[in-house]
Amino acid sequence: xxxxxxxFLVFGAIFFSLLYFIRRLxxxxxxxxxxxxxxxxxxxxxxxxFLFLILASGFIDYFGARxxxxxxxxxxxxxxxxxxxxxxxxxxxxxxxxxxxxxxxxLALAGxxxxxxxxxxxxxxxxxxxxxxxxxxxxSYTIDVYRGVLKPTxxxxxxxxxxxxxxxxxxxxxxxxxxxxxxLKHLRPTNEPERWxxxxxxxxxxxxxxxLADNIAPMVNSGFANIHQTDNAPFWWMVMIGFAFQIYFxxxxxxxxxxxxxxxxxxxxxxxxxxxxxxxxxxxxxxRWHISLSTWFRDYLYIPLGGSRxxxxxxxxxxxxxxVVSGLWHGAAWTFVIWGALHAFYISLExxxxxxxxxxxxxxxVFLSILITNVLVLAGWVFFRAESYGDxxxxxxxxFSWKGGGDFILNPEIRNGMIWLGVSLxxxxxxxxxxxxxxxxxxxYRRAADLLYLLIMLLACIYLRGEGNVFIYFQF
Amino acid sequence: MLKRxxxxxxxxxxxxxxxxxxxxxxxxxxxxxxxxYWIGKxxxxxxxxxxxxxxSRVFRGISPDHFExxxxxxxxxxxxxxxxxxxxxxxxxxxxxxxxxxDVKVIVLGISPHSLTPNAARCAHYLWETGKKKEEVxxxxxxxxxEEFFVPYDLPELAGKLSGKSKPDNYRITYHTxxxxxxxxxxxxxxxxxxxxxxxxxxxxxxDEVIGELLRFTARWTGMGIHVVGFRPPTAWSIWKLEQEKSxxxxxxxxxxxxxxxxxxxxxxxxxxxxxxGNHLDRQSAMRLSADLAIRIRQQIPDLP
Numbered sequence: 135x136x137x138x139x140x141x142f143l144v145f146g147a148i149f150f151s152l153l154y155f156i157r158r159l160x161x162x163x164x165x166x167x168x169x170x171x172x173x174x175x176x177x178x179x180x181x182x183x184f185l186f187l188i189l190a191s192g193f194i195d196y197f198g199a200r201x202x203x204x205x206x207x208x209x210x211x212x213x214x215x216x217x218x219x220x221x222x223x224x225x226x227x228x229x230x231x232x233x234x235x236x237x238x239x240x241l242a243l244a245g246x247x248x249x250x251x252x253x254x255x256x257x258x259x260x261x262x263x264x265x266x267x268x269x270x271x272x273x274s275y276t277i278d279v280y281r282g283v284l285k286p287t288x289x290x291x292x293x294x295x296x297x298x299x300x301x302x303x304x305x306x307x308x309x310x311x312x313x314x315x316x317x318l319k320h321l322r323p324t325n326e327p328e329r330w331x332x333x334x335x336x337x338x339x340x341x342x343x344x345x346l347a348d349n350i351a352p353m354v355n356s357g358f359a360n361i362h363q364t365d366n367a368p369f370w371w372m373v374m375i376g377f378a379f380q381i382y383f384x385x386x387x388x389x390x391x392x393x394x395x396x397x398x399x400x401x402x403x404x405x406x407x408x409x410x411x412x413x414x415x416x417x418x419x420x421x422r423w424h425i426s427l428s429t430w431f432r433d434y435l436y437i438p439l440g441g442s443r444x445x446x447x448x449x450x451x452x453x454x455x456x457x458v459v460s461g462l463w464h465g466a467a468w469t470f471v472i473w474g475a476l477h478a479f480y481i482s483l484e485x486x487x488x489x490x491x492x493x494x495x496x497x498x499x500v501f502l503s504i505l506i507t508n509v510l511v512l513a514g515w516v517f518f519r520a521e522s523y524g525d526x527x528x529x530x531x532x533x534f535s536w537k538g539g540g541d542f543i544l545n546p547e548i549r550n551g552m553i554w555l556g557v558s559l560x561x562x563x564x565x566x567x568x569x570x571x572x573x574x575x576x577x578x579y580r581r582a583a584d585l586l587y588l589l590i591m592l593l594a595c596i597y598l599r600g601e602g603n604v605f606i607y608f609q610f
Numbered sequence: 611m612l613k614r615x616x617x618x619x620x621x622x623x624x625x626x627x628x629x630x631x632x633x634x635x636x637x638x639x640x641x642x643x644x645x646x647y648w649i650g651k652x653x654x655x656x657x658x659x660x661x662x663x664x665x666s667r668v669f670r671g672i673s674p675d676h677f678e679x680x681x682x683x684x685x686x687x688x689x690x691x692x693x694x695x696x697x698x699x700x701x702x703x704x705x706x707x708x709x710x711x712x713d714v715k716v717i718v719l720g721i722s723p724h725s726l727t728p729n730a731a732r733c734a735h736y737l738w739e740t741g742k743k744k745e746e747v748x749x750x751x752x753x754x755x756x757e758e759f760f761v762p763y764d765l766p767e768l769a770g771k772l773s774g775k776s777k778p779d780n781y782r783i784t785y786h787t788x789x790x791x792x793x794x795x796x797x798x799x800x801x802x803x804x805x806x807x808x809x810x811x812x813x814x815x816x817x818d819e820v821i822g823e824l825l826r827f828t829a830r831w832t833g834m835g836i837h838v839v840g841f842r843p844p845t846a847w848s849i850w851k852l853e854q855e856k857s858x859x860x861x862x863x864x865x866x867x868x869x870x871x872x873x874x875x876x877x878x879x880x881x882x883x884x885x886x887x888g889n890h891l892d893r894q895s896a897m898r899l900s901a902d903l904a905i906r907i908r909q910q911i912p913d914l915p
Contacts, residue, residue: 135745140749140757333619554765585615585619588619592623596623598763
């Protein structure tokens with residue numbers, strides 16, 4: 135079920151009402167069983183068949199980790215089985231059509247006829263919601279046990295409570311077992327400030343998603359639905375900046391809601407987005423964007439490959455591999471691979487030239503480096519959003535052609551999107567300059583101001599929400 | 611006071627939402643009421659002695675209450691859908707809606723030329739509504755009553771309302787649980803539909819295959835002791851003329867075949883009823899047509915209990 139759906143509001147109300155009583159019973163198995171049952175209900179609402187996959191994936195890693203711990207002589211075997219199991223399920227359910235299609239093309243180049251893509255069984259085209267997230271989360275558990283930084287749990291309910299916890303199950307953040315499992319062991323009660331802060335996160339998350347992202351979406355979708363009908367440069371810049379904000383607010387909004395829900399359970403999830411468009415370099419961007427995923431790739435791919443410990447050339451190669459795999463993680467299409475490769479190119483260029491540091495030393499250089507970083511990120515987003523390489527190249531060519539005027543603002547969808555784009559830019563500027571108006575008030579009025587601020591946000595979520603769209607990252 | 615900020619937040623929200631609900635134009639929540647109406651139509655398991663079938667001309671043009679008043683109170687249900695045609699699935703649906711245990715069994719079919727075309731016979735709306743997922747059914751049937759309190763604005767609309775420059779909606783609509791959609795425009799425009807109705811029959815003429823399927827069901831139903839009544843819903847003359855010229859519908863030939871299959875045809879004059887957009891009857895005409903239909907059916911089938 136979607137966070138921005140009425141059924142989820144009902145589910146959430148029932149879940150937290152019952153959690154209040156279950157938490158008091160001091161029965162860990164009951165608590166974990168309740169979390170698992172609720173999470174499975176949440177996940178199975180999409181399609182009950184998805185539950186078999188998460189169970190299979192989970193059991194592979196639960197027993198794999200136990201095997202690693204109990205049989206140190208065979209720990210590599212259990213690790214390989216775990217990784218193969220998880221990567222294998224991704225290959226089957228997410229990449230089978232992509233692999234088959236590319237094999238067909240490869241064989242066609244060699245003069246052989248092949249129809250693998252047409253013959254991919256239907257069940258392999260399902261793409262279960264959240265598969266990319268929970269397989270990575272599950273793999274991190276067995277890898278951490280292998281590395282000796284985590285002791286595996288003996289309690290299967292404890293493990294599945296970690297793996298399937300509904301706030302982060304379908305679109306992250308990818309939570310490490312060593313962070314979450316100790317918290318799940320105790321599941322302490324919450325106090326009013328924690329619940330208030332959790333509610334703030336939830337409402338801010340909804341505001342980002344249903345007000346900002348969903349109101350910008352029609353402008354972006356309208357642009358991409360009619361790619362070949364316009365070559366207007368200002369239009370495409372508007373659409374792409376719109377998409378940059380749409381994906382940011384959509385995804386960070388989901389993460390905020392997840393973190394807020396976790397807070398209500400007495401759990402702490404780390405921040406997943408830290409104002410990425412304030413970045414002065416692409417390196418900084420990746421420290422601020424989808425932090426749980428980028429740190430996952432750093433810890434479980436880049437560093438095991440060798441990181442920066444095997445010379446500068448190898449560091450670049452390992453970084454390229456990591457970024458390209460990261461691109462492929464986002465989607466089974468060459469445009470995502472190109473997006474990843476483009477970011478790898480940017481980072482390589484940064485490492486070689488150190489341009490952000492040099493530029494920042496000049497007057498106004500900090501703002502210029504932020505501008506350049508965002509233009510480079512924007513170019514990457516074109517490949518991320520476009521359906522094909524050809525469409526992406528066409529859009530980029532239009533953006534830098536400087537053709538066309540402003541008549542596109544006559545379109546009501548575009549006009550509405552531009553208003554919300556303006557609001558989004560204003561919000562980002564306010565956060566960048568750390569403008570906090572409530573600090574101007576006497577202390578005794580700040581709680582009231584906080585309440586008023588949240589009331590306005592909540593009313594905006596209700597009365598200014600856009601047409602409900604699925605969260606973008608659900609497709610991953 | 612502010613130790614309990616969370617309850618206060620929700621209380622303040624309710625204090626804004628409740629008065630706003632009563633102050634707003636009912637048409638603001640039209641989308642929600644429309645969804646609830648359609649879901650209610652396809653999830654209603656009750657069966658009726660009299661069932662109406664057809665397209666939007668029927669669901670706007672037939673009021674079961676006004677029909678029942680002239681039909682000795684036998685309960686009727688309007689089971690028509692958007693741009694609907696007489697496909698197999700829909701005809702089965704109509705049959706399932708009929709209370710075959712009742713001593714009165716009547717299926718009334720609104721026959722518009724469009725309902726006999728291949729495009730209409732895809733029954734896209736009917737199949738879409740009957741195929742909706744459980745979550746959507748629950749949401750639209752039950753949660754929508756709460757959702758009505760929280761209908762969003764869009765910014766231009768809100769700006770218009772705050773500045774007093776926005777005009778009230780011309781379209782007035784009430785969704786009835788008996789299947790009737792009571793419709794009218796404050797300012798009617800009977801030439802409206804003709805402007806886009808021109809292309810509706812391009813490569814989409816009345817189909818013999820669709821007529822054949824309808825007549826097979828008609829014969830089957832009359833064989834089961836069900837009275838099958840057909841009528842052509844009245845429209846503006848411009849639409850009728852367009853249909854005569856472009857749809858490929860031969861009403862005389864159709865009526866002959868319909869009667870041969872056991873059906874009862876009831877003709878209506880265009881002059882006696884008014885539409886609000888050329889295509890659909892306004893509420894007064896819909897009420898009058900419904901009553902007239904009941905009286906005419908009784909005249910045609912005098913041995914009805």
